[in-house]
Amino acid sequence: MRIATYNVNGVNGRLPVLLRWLEEERPDIVCLQELKAPQDKFPEGPIRDLGYEAIWHGQKSWNGVALLSRVGEIHETRRGLPGDPDPSQSRYIEAAIAGVIVGGLYLPNGNPRPGPKFDYKLAWFERLIDHAAALLATGAPVVLAGDFNVMPTERDVYKPERWTDDALFAPEVRALYARLLEQGWADSLRRIYPDETIYTFWDYFRNAFGRDAGLRIDHLLLSPSIAGRLKNGGVARQVRGWEKTSDHAPTWIELNGPAS
């Protein structure tokens, strides 16, 4: 079973790219972020035509998250984090799909730092850590996937020294990511490739993709009860090279066993 996360950066503006990727790769379960579309403007029809059921939490102009499945019904378990510091922002959606709890998230960017947006990022991250602990306590197989807006280590940044003051690489934020992992979550791609350079995002500026000046900020975390099924994973870099594409590339994992 393959699960992917993809920050589409505008689900309608990138619809041809999204549909092409879904057709070519046929992931079983997909977490989408940055829909940038109100609830009634999600392109449910074309996605359904490719065989995917979908649930989504839209928002005018900004944010927005969705879950897609072509391997069975989506049983929504929540939208929004418990105690979300600003529930008007659509950043979390969770469902049981094919025997797995999938939490799709779009963690706040947090720039500029310092400032209220950075404070909101830290507060949101704390709420995520609390909820992640509650999910682990159930013992259920859980995948937490999405745009975390965090490069966990220096290996995940093309030029770490340039990013130390940025909200995506600030010590406080990396410490929160480390705290989350210490609960027992496995960072899938790092589990498979401990020492490789892996990027999931390349800025539109300054030919960042051409120079491979990238960041690894999209992550798929596995609870201990499912981590043993991790078989493979990667980044669909070619998608970042298509016309009218997102600044992120889809990131995916393959789990042993059927989509039961």
Added chain:
DNA sequence: ATGTCCAAGCTTCTTGGA
């Protein structure tokens, strides 16, 4: 400081967010 791209609106350019 810059660079690029998108959505939205008192819209055909401007603005904010990433």
